[in-house]
Each structure stands twice: as structure tokens, then as C-alpha cells.
Amino acid sequence: MNGFSLPDFRLDGKVAVVTGGTGVLGSVMVRALAASGARVAVLGRRAEMAEHLAAEVRAAGGEALATPADVLDTAGLEAVRATLLARWERIDLLVNAAGGHEPGAVLTPQQTFVDLDMGAMRRVMDLNFFGTFLPTQVFAAPMAARSAGSIVNISSMAASQAVTRVAGYSAAKAAIDNLTRWLAVTVARQHGPGLRVNAIAPGFFVAEQNRALLLDGDGNLTERGEAIIRNTPMERFGEPDELLGALLWLLSDASRFVTGAVVPVDGGFSVFSGV
Numbered sequence: 185m186n187g188f189s190l191p192d193f194r195l196d197g198k199v200a201v202v203t204g205g206t207g208v209l210g211s212v213m214v215r216a217l218a219a220s221g222a223r224v225a226v227l228g229r230r231a232e233m234a235e236h237l238a239a240e241v242r243a244a245g246g247e248a249l250a251t252p253a254d255v256l257d258t259a260g261l262e263a264v265r266a267t268l269l270a271r272w273e274r275i276d277l278l279v280n281a282a283g284g285h286e287p288g289a290v291l292t293p294q295q296t297f298v299d300l301d302m303g304a305m306r307r308v309m310d311l312n313f314f315g316t317f318l319p320t321q322v323f324a325a326p327m328a329a330r331s332a333g334s335i336v337n338i339s340s341m342a343a344s345q346a347v348t349r350v351a352g353y354s355a356a357k358a359a360i361d362n363l364t365r366w367l368a369v370t371v372a373r374q375h376g377p378g379l380r381v382n383a384i385a386p387g388f389f390v391a392e393q394n395r396a397l398l399l400d401g402d403g404n405l406t407e408r409g410e411a412i413i414r415n416t417p418m419e420r421f422g423e424p425d426e427l428l429g430a431l432l433w434l435l436s437d438a439s440r441f442v443t444g445a446v447v448p449v450d451g452g453f454s455v456f457s458g459v
């Protein structure tokens with residue numbers, strides 16, 4: 185048939201870096217990227233976890249490398265970049281999935297905003313915002329040089345709406361949304377249409393960094409977990425692999441005219457008024 189080509193979601197031969205690759209959501213992303221043909225660098229601070237996952241991917245016939253690093257350590261990130269360029273000669277894709285909550289930057293029911301701890305506020309901003317900004321500077325430099333690549337940031341529902349209690353995390357994720365739009369415009373104008381920047385805004389998925397907020401010690405919903413389910417039209421948390429459709433779309437040529445988008449994957453949370 186003439187007049188159109190079907191979208192191509194494959195990532196064969198591409199080199200991908202997944203920060204937060206050792207986490208609950210990131211590890212599923214690593215496996216999916218490898219299954220789609222990409223060579224994947226698993227980046228997180230836990231070296232053993234990264235190595236274990238990379239070995240699992242290789243055992244399944246994929247290509248992956250453990251690249252332990254802290255997303256706030258420029259020298260460590262540059263060392264990972266050098267390793268990847270020496271081994272695979274290119275970097276095509278970046279998923280910025282490192283992030284999470286910081287207890288002191290979450291209001292307890294007894295606190296008001298004046299009680300928020302500045303140290304914790306700065307740490308949560310550092311991890312979520314600068315922990316996206318710095319890896320982008322480091323790993324997207326080779327993409328900019330080749331005018332080709334795709335970056336996907338992991339935002340949150342807390343970026344666009346006021347989710348109670350999580351002050352610092354929400355501000356940091358809102359900054360990621362803005363960075364996504366700003367960088368999309370800037371790199372398209374300076375480096376051409378082959379370099380794209382988008383984000384996924386997940387709804388609520390049970391992971392290490394938020395388990396205590398959503399579930400009690402027996403695995404039952406906390407009061408907050410219940411409020412989330414009540415405000416999610418699909419009436420459940422997400423499963424990590426439910427992020428993969430959006431992720432593979434945004435990383436691949438299937439989205440080649442899409443940049444600056446923040447895509448919700450949230451069971452309807454962001455469009456529900458609660459009424």
C-alpha cells in the first residue's frame with residue numbers, strides 16, 4: 185500500500201543509558217530496551233544490582249553492561265560515557281529514571297510547610313532535578329554531536345497537580361517537565377529534528393522509594409494509598425510494564441515528529457476531578 189509507512193518501534197543497534205536502571209521501574213525498562221534490540225547501560229549506585237541485571241539480560245541473549253554511578257557525580261558519569269564510547273562507539277538513547285522521595289521533604293500529618301527541612305528539600309531537588317540535568321548534559325553530548333538521539337525523562341503526577349504532602353519531590357518533577365519542554369525546543373533548533381526530548385508522567389506504581397507511602401507493613405493500603413485508588417478511575421496502581429508502550433514509542437522512530445511532550449500513564453488520575 186502507498187502513502188504511509190507503519191511505525192517502527194525497534195531499537196536495534198542503538199546504545200541506551202537507563203539511569204535508575206537498578207530500580208523497580210527502571211529494571212523493567214532495561215529488559216524491554218534490550219528485548220527491542222538496544223545495547224543497554226544499567227546505571228545506579230548499587231553495583232551488584234546493576235551487574236546482576238546486566239548478566240540476566242545477557243543470559244537472555246541481549247546486550248547490557250553494568251555502569252554503576254551516582255547521577256550527581258559528574259566525573260563518575262563522564263567515566264561511564266567514556267566506557268560506553270570505547271565499547272560501543274555511540275550513545276543514542278537516554279532514560280532518566282533515577283529519582284525518588286526524601287522523608288524530610290514530605291510533610292508529616294503533624295507538620296505545616298514552615299517545618300519542611302531545607303537540607304531535605306535541597307537533597308530531593310538535587311536527586312530528581314539535577315540527577316536528570318547532569319546525566320543529560322553528559323550522555324546527550326555525543327547525541328548532539330551527531331544530531332541524533334532520543335531522551336525520555338521520568339516525571340510524575342505530582343508535577344502538574346498539587347499532590348498533598350510531597351513538597352520537594354513535586355517541585356523537582358515540575359522542573360523536569362519544564363526542562364523537557366525547554367530542552368526539546370533548544371536542541372531541535374540547535375541540533376536539528378533528529379534529537380528529541382520527551383517525558384513520561386507515571387501515575388502510581390508500587391516501588392521501593394514510595395512503598396511506605398502506599399502500603400503498610402502487612403501490604404494493606406495506607407490512608408494515602410486508598411485516596412490514590414479513589415482518585416484513579418481505573419481503581420488500581422499501575423504495573424511497571426504498563427509504561428513500556430509509551431517508553432518504546434518515545435525512544436523509537438515511531439515518535440520521530442514528537443518532542444517536548446509529557447505523556448501521562450496514570451489510569452486516568454490526571455483527568456479526574458474526584459467528582
Ligand SMILES: NC(=O)c1ccc[n+]([C@@H]2O[C@H](COP(=O)([O-])OP(=O)(O)OC[C@H]3O[C@@H](n4cnc5c(N)ncnc54)[C@H](OP(=O)(O)O)[C@@H]3O)[C@@H](O)[C@H]2O)c1
Pocket residue numbers: 203204205206207208209210227228229230231233253254255256280281282283284285311315338339340341385386387388389390391392393394
Ligand atoms: N513508582 C511510582 O509510582 C512513580 C511514579 C511517578 C514517577 N516515578 C519515578 O520513577 C523513577 C523510578 O522510580 P521507582 O518508582 O522505580 O523507584 P525505585 O525502585 O526506588 O528506583 C529508584 C532508582 O533511582 C536510583 N537512584 C536513586 N538515587 C540515585 C543516585 N544518586 N544516583 C544514581 N541512581 C540513583 C536507584 O538506584 P540505586 O539505589 O542503585 O542508586 C533506583 O534505581 C523515579 O524517578 C521516580 O520518581 C515513580
